[in-house]
Amino acid sequence: MNQLTKDPSQLPDDRLSQALRKADLDPAEHYNSAIKALLAKTTEAELQVVVESLKPTPVETTVVVGPIREQEKFLRFNLSIRLQHATMAISVIILIITGLPLKYHDAAFSQWFMNLIGGIEVSKIAHRIGATGLIFVGAYHLGYIAFTRVGRRDLMLLLPRFKDALDALQMFKYYFGLSQVKAQFGRFSYIEKFDYWAVYWGMVIMISSGSLLWFNQIAMTYLPKFVMDIATVAHRDEALLATLAIVIWHFYNVHLSPGKFPMSKVFINGILTREEMEDEHPLELEEILGKGEKSGASRIGGKK
């Protein structure tokens, strides 16, 4: 307070200074006496409140239920897989956006879209860029599952087994309330295996038929027209199946499903928490914790 009086020009422009100025009193002259007057009229309790308010805020205490434990993290998808997924996702989005207006050419949306991007010649180039991305990721993935250790291991774990049928049965019991326990999944559930192999089917149909249509003049040197017609129909119809499967099924599983909304971030950072592992891949978790880290996911942070 003494410091304030030493240099009157540095008086704070607070409520007190303003009140003094309003009363035609010079703050530099009367500030200290005003504070003294205020203090004299302040009760001990009021003073205590002010003093308390000046103390640093204490850290909020939390009520701990159960044991406190730092969340453990597990790497489910490595960077290569995440990049493969990203390339595929971008390619497929381009392919769907530029492909649907051809299938639904009578829809107002299609005409609007074609006008927007500058006609079918532009859309055709974009579609072929998407196709190139899809073909590249397909070829890259085949190399990945053939020539990398992790790729080969994941491929083995993705092969359908009898347990998948039992798991499916167990899940149906669970869904219908006949059982209170979910099926215990390993690294890949039967649903994830279905998704994985469904993509193979889609890739084979779309890339083979699409290549015929892309290189139609070369193709027709060797193939009769009705084969091209089959390719056209297959490309058009499988495109719809794939689009609906992605928009309804895949988006439900990773975006809209309760607990996932707005999206599961595993496709970005590749990480599942211990809680998620316990819920979705308990057998894999058991394996990681029990036998070291032989399974697909690896523990990357946090210890019990």
Add this chain to the structure above:
Amino acid sequence: MALGFGLGFSTLAIAQTQSPDAKCLICHTKEGFSKIEPDGRKRDLYVDTTIIRASIHGKWSCTDCHASVTAIPHPPEVARLECTRCHFAGNKVGAPQGQLYDQYRESVHGIAAANGNTKAPFCQNCHGTHNIRRPSDPLSPISRSRVAATCGGCHVHEYAEYRISIHGSAVEKGNKDAPVCINCHGEHDILARSDPASKVNVSNIANTCSACHASEALMEQYGVRSVQVQTYKESYHGIATKFGQKKAANCASCHGVHDILPATDPNSRVNIANIPKTCGGCHQDANANYARGRIHVNAENKDSGIIYYIAFFFKYLTLITLAVLIFNILLDLRRKLGSKKHAK
């Protein structure tokens, strides 16, 4: 000079007592009355009054149309007559007139004439001069049976092709449905093919043909498949054309324009033997493979064989797959939302 005056005087007397045309007809009814044009061609100036009297303008006198003739004898150069003297909207004599003259003025013919093209047609080049009749009159130059020949007066090559085409030969046999020139090209509103609004512009050809070819009732009478229009629109050629691609095939690219013939005709562009050549117009090195399979293939029709079954397979694959997936989603949702409720 004196003789000329005397002749003039005496005809004036006749004109006053007989008809206003009498003076004109003194000269113009003389057989062989003609003059030599500056380009050396002989121009027949003989008027057969029976023709004009039988025409729709039979009640009018010569100077009603040849209005620039105000004295007899008249100077050798007579201005080209203007039909719009009577044929304008709101005229008092009841001459039919809608927007047709305005359409003509904006048409390829009207623009060419306005730009000084001496070969471009005026009204009378198509409608006739003294022989003008209603369009419905078979003797009119613009009647269904004669309009092709009228257009062919200038468009010789197109007329020659059209006459032997399926459309032209049907019209010649008296068919009432087959198209004549104006059905595809328009009448007063004929536009250059390059004009996007033209009925025969690449973007509009399919619509112009479908005016008849999409009509099931009409096509049935001739054993022509009306589904061809739809299958074209569903094909890549049709879709690309719709979205502004100018190179993609339209009806005329394969079937021809004036020379359209049924596929059964060996001279037809779409006869199976000619398909490689026709496709080869756009697709380099087109071979017999282009003819192995239906052209207007309809995946929804059992006739299409394997293509029908492929489409059928994918249809049910999609329906069943989605039914299973959606069923799974509903089960999952029911359990997840249900268990949440119980937990809280």
